[in-house]
Amino acid sequence: MKNILIIGAGGCGREVLQWIKDINAVSSTWNIKGFIDDNPDALEGLRCDVSVVGSIKNYVPQPDDRFVCCIGNSNVRKQVIENLEARGAVFESVVHPTSIVAESALLGKNVVLYPYSIISDNAELGDGCIINMHSTIAHDSVLGEYCTISAHCDVTGMCRLGDRVFMGSGARTVPGAKVGSDVFICAGSTVMSRIKDGMKVIGVPAKKAAF
CATH class of the missing domain: 2.160.10.10 (Hexapeptide repeat proteins)
Structure with a gap:
């Protein structure tokens, strides 16, 4: 299995954590390595079984790492993805098992499809x-x-x-x-x-x- 790191430990990131678990329940796909967030205390006081393992600014992508960016602000998301890709990061799309994608549809890279989309x-x-x-x-x-x-x-x-x-x-x-x-x-x-x-x-x- 590939390692997956979730960029952003806010609400969007924590939701996508659950969608990744749902995907793994259907087919073992990812080893959830943790969150990357510049706030090391982003999960304090929250019910979450995955921790912040590094900062966006300083994390060094490893060969087996894969990333999904879960930052709601579009401009920040673009900047973070491009900056990490320049440092060798490889991003994945996350498509929830309940989402429906037509055979004729075209999906770009690094997309996230929530349940029932x-x-x-x-x-x-x-x-x-x-x-x-x-x-x-x-x-x-x-x-x-x-x-x-x-x-x-x-x-x-x-x-x-x-x-x-x-x-x-x-x-x-x-x-x-x-x-x-x-x-x-x-x-x-x-x-x-x-x-x-x-x-x-x-x-x-x-x-x-x-x-």
Whole structure:
């Protein structure tokens, strides 16, 4: 079995720890080596049977190590992955056994698919995307790199999302919507048309946020 190290001991990382255990329950795949986090006390007071074994800044990747990055902030996740890859780290995707991925779908590198996520016919995910619980990427939709899709989101058919898009819980897009890069879609919002790069939007229909 390969060693797996989880980058980030926050909520996302601890959730992915459980998804890795679920994968191992189906087929022994990884030896869970520990968390990598710059806060050595990140797990203090929490119920967790895996410890922080090093810092992101100082950890030296070993030949048998594999990594999964579980940092919710898309820009930070991209930076951490690229920095560690430059130091020789090899990243893995984590796909929960209950997620559904169509045969025609394309997944980039270093993606994380939470339980009950669905990647439908001819959908595409860029490198480093995280798709949370009960979220759907419908047919022919394309997500750029390092998008973060929270729980219970619905990217409907033929949509285009740029790089580093964040969708809050329960957000959705109508079919054919276009979302630029570095867009923040607040929880519960519905994108009805086109959202320009760098915007933060809220509401139904989603409009530029006033905060």
